[in-house]
Amino acid sequence: MAVASEVDGVPETALWTLHHRVLEAKRPDGMFADPRAVDLVTRMDFPFAERFGEGFRTQTQLLALRVRCFDIAVSEFLVDHPAGTVVALGEGLETQFWRVDNGLVRWLTVDLPPSARLRERLLPRGDRQRLYVGSALDLGWMDEVDDSEAILITAQGLLMYFRPEDVHRLLSACAERFPGGVLVLDTVAHWMARAVRRASTRAAGYRPPEMHWCLDSADWQSLRQLHPNVAEITEVRSPAGRGPLAWLPPNVHRIPLIRGRRSGVVRLRFGPEPVAP
Numbered sequence: 253m254a255v256a257s258e259v260d261g262v263p264e265t266a267l268w269t270l271h272h273r274v275l276e277a278k279r280p281d282g283m284f285a286d287p288r289a290v291d292l293v294t295r296m297d298f299p300f301a302e303r304f305g306e307g308f309r310t311q312t313q314l315l316a317l318r319v320r321c322f323d324i325a326v327s328e329f330l331v332d333h334p335a336g337t338v339v340a341l342g343e344g345l346e347t348q349f350w351r352v353d354n355g356l357v358r359w360l361t362v363d364l365p366p367s368a369r370l371r372e373r374l375l376p377r378g379d380r381q382r383l384y385v386g387s388a389l390d391l392g393w394m395d396e397v398d399d400s401e402a403i404l405i406t407a408q409g410l411l412m413y414f415r416p417e418d419v420h421r422l423l424s425a426c427a428e429r430f431p432g433g434v435l436v437l438d439t440v441a442h443w444m445a446r447a448v449r450r451a452s453t454r455a456a457g458y459r460p461p462e463m464h465w466c467l468d469s470a471d472w473q474s475l476r477q478l479h480p481n482v483a484e485i486t487e488v489r490s491p492a493g494r495g496p497l498a499w500l501p502p503n504v505h506r507i508p509l510i511r512g513r514r515s516g517v518v519r520l521r522f523g524p525e526p527v528a529p
């Protein structure tokens with residue numbers, strides 16, 4: 253199935269993350285299995301290796317660790333709320349639903365028309381999965397959320413591409429609209445955004461889009477100021493990787509010179525709890 257002409261810019265970043273997830277999932281010592289993603293790329297007529305390269309090992313691992321953090325956050329949520337709703341903003345071709353499905357979770361994907369169209373064509377959609385075609389920033393998706401059960405919103409690899417004022421407006425709107433809910437997002441540290449920009453200026457081939465919203469780990473707690481309902485902010489600590497990344501990711505918060513300048517995955521809890529009927 254030919255897809256090359258349909259994607260560019262930010263939607264293409266969803267193919268880049270898919271490519272790295274598949275590289276990781278195919279390893280005998282990979283951090284997760286993802287047969288749905290492996291099958292998906294074999295059905296797509298897209299020059300993944302030509303466009304994105306074979307990935308240098310650290311990059312693939314770092315992305316895999318981010319995936320694991322999001323899977324851990326969703327799985328922990330489902331332990332407490334087995335029939336909860338997950339809203340995946342900017343989900344692209346993520347196959348997380350199949351990695352964490354407990355048979356009860358309900359799922360809402362929110363993405364722009366080009367990525368949503370691709371997802372619609374390439375991935376099956378069961379009774380518990382719905383798709384909202386539109387921007388996460390227009391907030392219309394909020395009316396589609398079934399909030400009769402607990403809610404967890406994910407924004408994986410998304411918010412860094414938005415303007416800071418748009419990120420703040422979106423987070424504040426989520427806190428207002430979903431008291432008792434949880435939102436999991438990843439942040440990119442300033443130095444890392446600069447490094448990616450420098451590397452992509454030199455690189456031939458694929459260039460990731462510009463990142464506009466950066467936040468160092470030292471400033472994570474500043475997100476509490478966005479809305480009175482942002483009650484708690486905690487890090488989703490990385491599991492161990494392999495080789496040189498076996499020790500560092502789970503322990504990096506202990507290293508004085510680095511701990512405030514990290515990228516990472518954080519969980520925002522919104523209060524007050526919804527009042528029981």
Ligand SMILES: C[S@@+](CC[C@H](N)C(=O)[O-])C[C@H]1O[C@@H](n2cnc3c(N)ncnc32)[C@H](O)[C@@H]1O
Binds near residue numbers: 269362364387407
């Ligand atoms: C880097 S990809 C990440 C995809 C997926 N979350 C993952 O980790 O593989 C960014 C995704 O965000 C989507 N996106 C970009 N801007 C968006 C917006 N304003 N609203 C919703 N989705 C958006 C893109 O279409 C793309 O699917």
